[in-house]
Amino acid sequence: MRSLVHRAALLLLPLVESAVLVAPSAVAETIAGHRPSPDLAVGRAAYQQHCARCHGVEGRGDGYDAKRLYPRPRDLTEGIFKFRSTATGTTPTDEDLFNTLTNGLPGTGMPDWSHLDEGARWQLVAYLTSLSAAFTDAPPESVNLGTDPGPKRADHAQGHAVYEKLGCAACHGLGGRGNGPSAATLVDNWGRPTRPKDLTEGWSYRGGNRPRDIVARMLTGIDGTPMPSYAEAVSTDDAWQLAYYVRSLQRDIASTMIAHARRLEGPLPEDPDDPRWQEAPRADARLRAVVDTQGQINAPQTVTRLSVWVLHNGEAMGLRLMWNDTSDDRGTPADALAVALLPQGLGGDVVSLQTWPLRDTPSLDLCLWSAAQTAGEAREAVAKDFSTLFDGTIAGTVRESRAAYLDGEWTVVITRPLAPTDVPGAAQLDAQAIVPVGFVVWDGGNPSQRAVSMWIDVVLRPPKTRGQGHEAAPSKTQGGGGAIWAIASVVLVAGLGLVIKTR
Ligand code: HEC
Ligand code: HEC
Incomplete structure (x- = not known):
């Protein structure tokens, strides 16, 4: 010591x-x-x-x-x-x-x-x-990080060239989404599978997301993981240019518990790239990994956030959902997503997606999209678990959907009637509703892992406009998602002993 x-x-x-x-x-x-x-x-x-x-x-x-x-x-x-x-x-x-x-x-x-x-x-x-005996009397010195050129002298083209030259893309992928060819093969010093960071998720850098932090990671490596040190391979000047380039890949996260929908007249857009989606504000949901039946997590979480845009036209609700997934898996197991709603009459009962399904948890109204399905098919049913929908025991009712996979990112559009008559027990919404909606994502390339969101309030009613006095009370058809979230958190903490503050 x-x-x-x-x-x-x-x-x-x-x-x-x-x-x-x-x-x-x-x-x-x-x-x-x-x-x-x-x-x-x-x-x-x-x-x-x-x-x-x-x-x-x-x-x-x-x-x-x-x-x-x-x-x-x-x-x-x-x-x-x-x-x-x-x-x-x-x-x-x-x-x-x-x-x-x-x-x-x-x-x-x-x-x-x-x-x-x-x-x-x-x-x-x-x-x-x-x-640890590793700490000796002569503490090591910090590595010289060179001089920050400042954002004005950052040259992204040069940074990108260094990214290519050093082979960062082999693990992190061309666009930094963590989808390089080696990504799924990496194992850490403790024999556990690990994944290269999705560099676009700026909020989740463990050692800090500023250029200075990134330079430090490059020049010192991330010990215990396959991420090497490039101290011998790169000049400090190039390291800074690379760091500013990596910084430019980071997206912000609009993390929220509320997604405001926008109302359109006429048919809802089916194409994931339809510009009308941009009329709705984006809402981001942080996803959390679910423990297995032994109460453990044994694989890295590969999908960490989901972005959602909601449109409706008074008859139907359209959801555009976007998430990063390092591989396009359409075989078995396939990439998949479920939109969860509380079935009719389940206003007060509370269930956290992180613990659903358990033996006595109530059924949920699920709209399951799977990349393995015939193109453009999502199915809705009120179900006691996910597996019955996956294996076809419950056929479900087909919902309009479209999906596209591009460079490590899925975009899926699902349309559902606000008040369906073709699914027994389905959530009945109206154009004034505030609806708790939850999301579940499966990565076929990381099959032991399921990632879930908290319940998010989707606000279908129009936003308050300036100068408008009192509004009619919102019709909370499905109970408050905020309250559900709060209680779900307590259930979680009590049930799993998880008090994790992640950002
Ligand atoms: C052999 C695969 C591999 C290569 C090549 C590689 N990385 Fe990584 N990188 C990883 C892994 C794995 C992690 C996650 C380590 C962990 O925290 O468990 C990571 C994490 C990172 C992080 C996130 C650090 C944090 O604070 O969370 C940054 C930034 C990064 N790498 C940048 C780079 C850059 C820039 C290059 C090229 C100079 C590069 N990496 C090359 C595997 C690699
Ligand atoms: C809720 C669980 C939890 C608690 C409580 C916790 N840690 Fe950690 N800690 C972790 C995890 C998980 C990691 C590994 C993260 C990784 O490898 O990327 C970690 C990593 C570390 C590391 C390694 C950092 C590095 O550079 O590799 C140190 C040091 C550490 N924790 C110290 C502490 C100290 C001191 C406390 C109490 C004040 C503490 N931790 C409390 C979960 C926890």
Whole structure:
């Protein structure tokens, strides 16, 4: 174990300087004055209180929540750290660990701990470095990240050329959607399947999504994973150009619990590319992986977000759904999607898609689209589970649908009558309704995994226009999705012990 006193003394001197020369991989403000002298008993107590349920009492990554998380919580005794400012194969600096604690690892189960005061975070850092023999007396130095050219001097064409030259596309794909030819073959140091990051999902970069963070990832690698260090292969200038290019691939996420529909007159668009879809605002739903029957997750989550646009014409509702999927799977198992509604009369009952179906959960109104279906076919039925719809035990009623797959992205349009008479028990909506809708996505290339959204309120009634006084009370035909979501979260937390703050 590295001497803690020694480390503390080291820190007082070069902190300010090092923050300027080699800025840490994430945004934390590190003020030397707030750093208490290390007290392992304090660090250990904080660890047991906040970290042990995932990382285990001894830090071996075997806490009781561990199997429900993917990637798994790290074995902190091994000394392998993904997000460092230091060369590949070395330990992180104390500041790196502090930043990881402060920012968390977005898109994974690792929460951020910015609500703990700075002193407590430093005590945790000191405790972490006591857990592994990899931390030696001579802490490694941060890698020199070179000079940020600034966004004005960023040249995306040059960055793209570096992306091609270094072979990033082999894993991350030409457009960065994580769909390169090697993507589905990767395994990490712990023998578990892993996937290259979908670089377009800017919100889910674990080590930060700014150009500086991306340069740090390139020059230090992500240890424990197939993502190598390019320190020997790229100049810092090229690394910055590449980082600005990667930054330009990132899309924002309009994460929401509410999707506002727009009303059109006449037939609804069937073509996924019809410009009229743009009249409805986009709503994004974060998807979460569902645990298997053993309460575990054993595969990486490949579909992490779904974008939705809703149109209706008073008679029917059209949904345009878009999500990233690294492979176009139309065989068995096929890519598939279900739109879930609460059947008629199920207003008050609450069910979370993350735990559906369980033995006593109520049936749902499902509109299942599968890439394996005859082109343009989605089927709706009120069902007790998904499998009966998949295997044809329940035939369901065919709904108009169209689908297109392009470079790692599905776009599917499904149209459904607002008040269908051809499906017993189906949700009956009207043009004033606020309807809870949930989404379920299967990736045929990652078949053990199902990803689900929370319930989202789809607002069919027209938006309030300026100057309009009071509106007629909304007709909440199906009960409030917001309330359902809140209760579902509680059910989740209670039922699965998951209190995960991912961003
Ligand atoms: C809800 C579960 C959970 C809790 C609680 C949790 N972690 Fe983690 N932690 C994870 C997961 C999952 C990972 C692995 C993420 C990955 O590999 O991408 C992780 C990774 C880490 C890493 C490795 C970072 C790296 O660069 O590789 C450190 C360090 C860490 N956690 C420290 C802590 C500390 C300290 C606490 C308590 C203050 C804590 N964690 C609490 C789930 C958790
Ligand atoms: C051999 C496959 C492979 C190659 C080649 C590769 N990566 Fe990665 N990359 C990965 C994997 C796997 C991950 C996810 C690691 C993890 O966190 O588990 C990743 C993650 C990333 C991340 C996300 C880091 C974060 O904060 O979450 C960035 C950015 C990235 N890679 C950029 C690049 C760039 C730029 C190149 C080319 C210079 C490249 N990668 C080449 C496999 C690869």
